Amino acid sequence: MSDETPDHEADKALAGEYALGLLSPDEAAAFEARLATDAQLRAAYADWAEDLAMLTDRIEPVAPPPDSFRRIEARLFGRPSRRAGPAWLRWGLGVAAAAGLALAVGLGTGILDRGPMPPANPSYQAELAAEDRSLVVSAAYDGSQGRLFVERQQGGARAGRALELWVIAGEDAPQSLGVLPDTARADLEVPAALRPQLDGAILAISDEPPGGSPTGAPTGDVLAAGPITKL
Amino acid sequence: MNTRADLEYWIGRVALGDRSAFSDVYSATSAKLFGVILRVLNDRAEAEEVLQEVYLRVWRNAGRYRVNGLSPMTWLITIARNAAVDRKRRRPAVGVVSDTAVLEAQADPGCGPEHAAIAASDSAHLQGCLDELSDGHADAVRGAYLEGETYADLAQRFDVPLNTMRTWLRRSLLTLRECLSR
Known part of the structure; x- marks a missing residue:
């Protein structure tokens, strides 16, 4: 076992237990909280996840029922999408959306499709704004669901770039809540480990490559930020 | 593809x-x-x-x-x-595994023909490393991953106290990790 420190060894076993789902809920939550800030632990977990996924290598694929995808779309979007359209139209919409044009929202997903709805009884809210208010995003957190509803009021991602949302609690490193979609509204799941840290934390949006920061930390400019306040 | x-x-x-x-x-x-x-x-x-x-x-x-x-x-x-x-x-029938559940007799889910078939199908490297684990622990790893078995389930299956099961398995995980990293 060479030059490994005992702590690091213990973390390797712990990451394996987490990947196997053997930790108690409390232990798993504590592990996830560390995972958000500890790159070495993240790497240990990723090793286990990759290796254990091989246990499924020769599980035979089984075609799901034909209507399964329609049901998923109905649950997400309220109705099935008309798939695709001509490639040039989709391309055009992508460009328009990247440029932050309201037109894209109307054409791309249907005028009537407003996306997720804000929570009825949010426990926290925030307004994230750029200094010149060129980007303004409102956020409302539903504590009962652990979900954060966000809505872009003004502005959008730069062309060919993405907006990524972060929560910054106290002195901790920013933790990602995910990339914002092209649509104005989004409904994001807040990881359980982060939920207790929201009160008084700061929400921030950074400029990132498509798909989000490849490092787990913000890599581009912080475009907008604002404090989370209790309602 | x-x-x-x-x-x-x-x-x-x-x-x-x-x-x-x-x-x-x-x-x-x-x-x-x-x-x-x-x-x-x-x-x-x-x-x-x-x-x-x-x-x-x-x-x-x-x-x-x-x-x-x-x-x-x-x-x-x-x-x-x-x-x-x-x-x-x-699932209601399984429920939250408690200490009493450990004492309840239950058919061993790890020894069926299906289990053997899966054991034969792991990718070669993983299989080789699992084979290096002492008796039964490869099944414990598979049982946890593919069956969702908990420490309580495994302790029952291997007929050892829960803490012993955990100590064992953590040791086996480190052995497995070392082998997989080779």
């Missing part, structure tokens, strides 16, 4: 709300994930529900895909496996 690059590109597009890319991800991966979920749950109706939940998570969490540093198939398989295990553990 779709490449890893295709999947990563589509997941990146899904994070931006691209439904067409979401459909591409579903087409490329749903049969594999449905197979994995069925393997864990062995119940088609339950597996269909879990499959839907898995793709809801894929849609909602695509923006966080890169954070964990997993390959796209591993990310998807992990979501599917975890959702299936969560569902299995919520």
